Amino acid sequence: MPPPLDLTLILAATTHTMGIGLAGSLPWTGLRKEMAYFARITKRLPPSAPPTALNAVIMGRKTWDSIPARFRPLAGRLNVIISRGHPTPPSPEGEGGEVVRAASLDDALGYLAPLKDEGRVGRVFVIGGAQVYGEAVERGLARRILLTRVLGAFECDAFFGVKLPEEGEGEGGWRRTGKGGLDGWVGEEVPGGVQEEGGTGYVFEMWERVD
Numbered sequence: 001m002p003p004p005l006d007l008t009l010i011l012a013a014t015t016h017t018m019g020i021g022l023a024g025s026l027p028w029t030g031l032r033k034e035m036a037y038f039a040r041i042t043k044r045l046p047p048s049a050p051p052t053a054l055n056a057v058i059m060g061r062k063t064w065d066s067i068p069a070r071f072r073p074l075a076g077r078l079n080v081i082i083s084r085g086h087p088t089p090p091s092p093e094g095e096g097g098e099v100v101r102a103a104s105l106d107d108a109l110g111y112l113a114p115l116k117d118e119g120r121v122g123r124v125f126v127i128g129g130a131q132v133y134g135e136a137v138e139r140g141l142a143r144r145i146l147l148t149r150v151l152g153a154f155e156c157d158a159f160f161g162v163k164l165p166e167e168g169e170g171e172g173g174w175r176r177t178g179k180g181g182l183d184g185w186v187g188e189e190v191p192g193g194v195q196e197e198g199g200t201g202y203v204f205e206m207w208e209r210v211d
């Protein structure tokens, strides 16, 4: 049997309150290197995937709307948009076929699983928003969280609902991976400690489900 389709959540969130959005957009501006990290990591194929494969990014409809039109669909990735009311089964749209609409997370995963088995899809990321992150975690579909902790008190109206401990391990079945684990999984040396951009600090973290 092929390995299960395990999901990686990727997000940037404020410390403590885990704010991820404001008014349909990101709560901050100007974290350009952080955004570049997101783009690089979501594009990079796992060592096991054929070079012709693409990673998939699953997102809710509001997250799709939040991406600036010029960056949509996210290049070099299979964009899967969950929008309720969309007919089942999921259907590709657009010229390149790099955009797929699905009515639910289950439909999205059902669409992706065979593509992964065929070596056409590499990694599968969930890129938001709160609702899709929450469902992926609650249903035990997420194995890994690539979290960028943003060290600032930004106003937010959308929050990551999963409780991760601030330090060390335990709690909620999630454990922070050491730097070697993060570097090894993402396939590059990720700078450790507090990064600074335009007066805002942030830290790249990886969390893995303990099971």
Ligand code: FOL
Pocket (backbone or CB within 6 Å): 010, 011, 012, 026, 034, 035, 036, 038, 039, 063, 066, 067, 068, 071, 074, 075, 127, 128, 147, 148
């Ligand atoms: N994860 C992390 N770590 N940071 C984020 O900002 C983030 N944002 C989302 C999901 N996970 C994240 C959702 N929001 C783009 C815009 C908003 C967005 C996700 C992606 C976007 O335009 N991405 C382009 C990069 C463009 C650039 O280089 O500025 C891409 O190609 O990925």
